[in-house]
Amino acid sequence: MSLFDLDFGSGFRHGVHPPDLKDLTSGEAIRRMPFPDMIVLPLKQHAGAPARPLVKKGDRVQRGDRVGEAQGFISSPIHASAAGTVRDIRRWPHPDGSMQKAVILDVDPHDPQVPRPRIVPEWSELEAGQVAGAVRDAGVVGLGGAAFPTHVKLSPPEDAEIDTIIANGAECEPYLTGDHRTMVEHPERVHFGLRVMMHALDVERAVIGVEENKPDAIEALRRTIPDDLDISVVSLRAKYPQGAEKMMIKSILGREVPSGGLPLEVGVVVQNVGSISTIARVFESGYPLVERIVTITGPGVRRPSNLTMPVGTRIADAIEFCGGLTEDAERVVFGGPMMGNAQADLDTPILKGTTGIVVLTEATAATGPQYPCIRCGRCLQACPVFLDPADLGQLARAGQFEEMTELDLDDCMLCGSCAYVCPSNIPLTQLIAAGKNQVRRLRRLAQETEDGEATDEGESADGSPEKDAA
Amino acid sequence: MWTVVATLVPVVAAAVWFFGVAALLVTGAATFGAVATEWAFDGRDAVSDGSGVITGVLLGLTLPAGIPLWMAALGGAFGMGFGKLIFGGLGQNVFNPALLGRAFLQASFPTAITTWPAVEAGRATFYQSNLALPFLQAPEMDAATAATPLGLMKFEGETTELWRLLLGNTGGSLGETAGLVILICGGYLALRNYLDWRIPVSIFATVAALSGVLHLIDPAAYPGPLFMIFSGGLILGAVYMATDMVTSPVTAAGAWLFGIGIGVITVLVRLWGGLPEGIMYAILFMNALVPFLDRVTLPAPFGAGAGGAAGGGSG
Numbered sequence: 001m002s003l004f005d006l007d008f009g010s011g012f013r014h015g016v017h018p019p020d021l022k023d024l025t026s027g028e029a030i031r032r033m034p035f036p037d038m039i040v041l042p043l044k045q046h047a048g049a050p051a052r053p054l055v056k057k058g059d060r061v062q063r064g065d066r067v068g069e070a071q072g073f074i075s076s077p078i079h080a081s082a083a084g085t086v087r088d089i090r091r092w093p094h095p096d097g098s099m100q101k102a103v104i105l106d107v108d109p110h111d112p113q114v115p116r117p118r119i120v121p122e123w124s125e126l127e128a129g130q131v132a133g134a135v136r137d138a139g140v141v142g143l144g145g146a147a148f149p150t151h152v153k154l155s156p157p158e159d160a161e162i163d164t165i166i167a168n169g170a171e172c173e174p175y176l177t178g179d180h181r182t183m184v185e186h187p188e189r190v191h192f193g194l195r196v197m198m199h200a201l202d203v204e205r206a207v208i209g210v211e212e213n214k215p216d217a218i219e220a221l222r223r224t225i226p227d228d229l230d231i232s233v234v235s236l237r238a239k240y241p242q243g244a245e246k247m248m249i250k251s252i253l254g255r256e257v258p259s260g261g262l263p264l265e266v267g268v269v270v271q272n273v274g275s276i277s278t279i280a281r282v283f284e285s286g287y288p289l290v291e292r293i294v295t296i297t298g299p300g301v302r303r304p305s306n307l308t309m310p311v312g313t314r315i316a317d318a319i320e321f322c323g324g325l326t327e328d329a330e331r332v333v334f335g336g337p338m339m340g341n342a343q344a345d346l347d348t349p350i351l352k353g354t355t356g357i358v359v360l361t362e363a364t365a366a367t368g369p370q371y372p373c374i375r376c377g378r379c380l381q382a383c384p385v386f387l388d389p390a391d392l393g394q395l396a397r398a399g400q401f402e403e404m405t406e407l408d409l410d411d412c413m414l415c416g417s418c419a420y421v422c423p424s425n426i427p428l429t430q431l432i433a434a435g436k437n438q439v440r441r442l443r444r445l446a447q448e449t450e451d452g453e454a455t456d457e458g459e460s461a462d463g464s465p466e467k468d469a470a
Numbered sequence: 471m472w473t474v475v476a477t478l479v480p481v482v483a484a485a486v487w488f489f490g491v492a493a494l495l496v497t498g499a500a501t502f503g504a505v506a507t508e509w510a511f512d513g514r515d516a517v518s519d520g521s522g523v524i525t526g527v528l529l530g531l532t533l534p535a536g537i538p539l540w541m542a543a544l545g546g547a548f549g550m551g552f553g554k555l556i557f558g559g560l561g562q563n564v565f566n567p568a569l570l571g572r573a574f575l576q577a578s579f580p581t582a583i584t585t586w587p588a589v590e591a592g593r594a595t596f597y598q599s600n601l602a603l604p605f606l607q608a609p610e611m612d613a614a615t616a617a618t619p620l621g622l623m624k625f626e627g628e629t630t631e632l633w634r635l636l637l638g639n640t641g642g643s644l645g646e647t648a649g650l651v652i653l654i655c656g657g658y659l660a661l662r663n664y665l666d667w668r669i670p671v672s673i674f675a676t677v678a679a680l681s682g683v684l685h686l687i688d689p690a691a692y693p694g695p696l697f698m699i700f701s702g703g704l705i706l707g708a709v710y711m712a713t714d715m716v717t718s719p720v721t722a723a724g725a726w727l728f729g730i731g732i733g734v735i736t737v738l739v740r741l742w743g744g745l746p747e748g749i750m751y752a753i754l755f756m757n758a759l760v761p762f763l764d765r766v767t768l769p770a771p772f773g774a775g776a777g778g779a780a781g782g783g784s785g
Contacts (some may be wrong), residue, residue, distance in 0.1 A: 378663075
């Protein structure tokens with residue numbers, strides 16, 4: 001609502017401008033962290049169905065061996081990220097706050113940690129379905145946070161007409177710099193991954209979107225564009241949540257993904273640059289996704305770093321390697337400060353989708369006292385999908401979940417912009433997230449009831465009017 | 471909200487400059503009435519956010535310098551109690567509490583609230599009528615009185631020179647005469663995002679456009695836009711009252727409509743109504759429409775209109 005909020009340029013409307021705070025690690029080259037003593041591999045690390053364990057207690061595994069198998073199309077296999085012995089398969093604290101079944105490995109300290117030699121798939125000779133299959137077998141998921149299985153995006157329905165691939169290098173969350181360093185240090189890997197994706201999806205054009213606050217990444221990417229590919233690099237305004245899929249498509253192509261729809265409905269596939277460079281790795285070496293780049297940062301960490309580490313490294317080990325916590329460290333946040341969630345237990349592991357660990361101090365974590373909503377409307381001006389977070393928050397408090405869906409609750413992506421701007425410090429995003437969980441639960445219950453009734457009807461008589469109506 | 475209180479300090483100082491220390495006493499009494507009521511019913515925490523102080527000071531600024539202090543305090547108590555607390559406190563009220571307090575005073579004590587002392591008072595002036603005992607004494611004005619520019623225009627057909635309006639060298643309520651000071655403080659609040667600039671801008675633009683057209687049609691009967699904007703409580707109302715976040719729309723489009731509505735009603739009341747000033751009733755009336763404005767101006771969610779046009783990805 002300020003005078004300076006007028007947006008005359010292209011791009012998405014609304015959004016917020018948190019300080020980017022990336023200086024802590026934006027100049028730190030990616031380093032490799034030594035293998036920890038133990039690895040925790042939750043079977044649920046991706047959107048969709050959890051994997052099914054393939055190993056049992058006492059089994060010996062090599063780095064890259066499959067320990068969990070995908071269950072269904074929207075799922076992903078899990079691979080051992082270090083050689084060692086399966087200590088146990090049991091429930092373990094998960095970053096989302098629940099307990100999830102996990103394969104726990106004792107890492108063999110004397111193993112050279114070299115994966116078994118593999119046949120490297122020759123991408124140019126593979127058909128679309130085979131590329132997606134190889135990506136699926138390598139356990140690649142979106143590394144930007146949502147961890148959506150990548151092979152699903154590479155297997156669009158027959159009738160989809162995709163004309164553009166967008167590589168998402170916005171990295172709009174404050175503090176995080178993993179994608180930034182990937183683009184600066186390995187731009188050719190991003191291009192190679194895009195080449196494979198363009199081949200698989202039969203698309204001629206790719207656009208890499210990078211926020212303007214990473215000029216060195218833009219420069220490195222532009223310098224290395226292969227001559228034979230139509231790849232362009234677009235500098236985007238630094239505005240949160242620029243990296244949200246729908247916002248990014250709007251900013252780059254001006255297309256608006258329908259409410260409740262997918263990017264491919266407007267002819268676009270969006271993939272995070274970290275995932276794209278992981279696809280490149282798969283077709284360079286044949287190795288599955290067993291490690292990723294994680295930014296360990298924030299004022300509460302002694303030596304903020306960008307680290308390559310095995311998936312399943314415990315937060316405690318990662319922070320230990322970065323010199324430990326400072327005296328005034330207060331809160332450990334999984335992911336960025338806008339969308340991440342605070343951790344109660346430092347034994348939780350890094351997942352495939354973990355972009356960073358941000359440790360806040362007493363001063364930076366403080367939110368101040370909560371006041372009543374004064375209907376200032378700042379959350380409405382911040383919401384990138386034009387919802388009314390104030391009303392949604394109030395309905396969530398009152399437990400009126402049905403009414404929340406009428407206010408387009410499903411369009412909320414929990415970006416955190418509303419809570420960020422709220423002058424009364426109302427935890428709007430948490431309230432809305434709780435509402436979303438409740439709505440999901442109620443829908444599942446309704447579905448189960450309906451399924452039960454449908455079975456009853458099927459047994460008694462066919463052609464009942466309700467059934468026809470449905 | 472203490473920032474808003476801080477920006478009201480220069481406005482009160484200007485009132486003291488024009489009307490003497492009585493201005494401080496009147497705003498103090500109104501603030502006491504509002505804050506004491508809030509404290510009594512909602513406790514200390516409710517007072518600490520500063521919103522009760524804003525209500526009291528703003529009410530004080532709508533009153534004439536010579537008003538008995540007990541009336542000012544009663545207005546503050548009424549505005550707080552029936553304008554805010556009865557709805558459930560901060561964030562729940564429909565009407566601007568300060569204006570509700572003033573509307574109550576105007577209905578109850580029409581003489582006291584329309585007796586304006588002349589501005590020639592010294593800085594240390596206070597009026598005997600300030601100390602009138604509750605319900606016992608009629609507020610006799612002991613100093614020279616002066617009509618407000620709007621009153622002069624309405625009842626005598628006289629307009630006041632613009633420079634006097636700008637500097638505040640006219641009769642009127644405490645916050646009516648310091649237009650320039652209010653505009654500067656309001657500009658600061660708008661820059662700091664404490665108020666929605668759309669509301670005052672749309673009020674000023676509507677009043678200027680409407681009165682401008684009428685002035686062109688008949689300059690003798692209708693005053694020009696600058697006089698309309700700088701006279702009466704329009705600036706105080708547009709900058710500090712209409713922009714009360716609780717009682718104004720949350721959407722940008724709603725804010726424009728809200729401001730336009732206030733502007734239109736103000737001009738209608740001033741030119742054709744029975745009262746010289748209409749900003750107070752204009753704001754209170756539009757306050758009542760805010761839930762409706764919010765509902766009709768809530769934007770469609772992102773992608774809601776994109777379904778048919780972009781479907782199939784043919785682009």
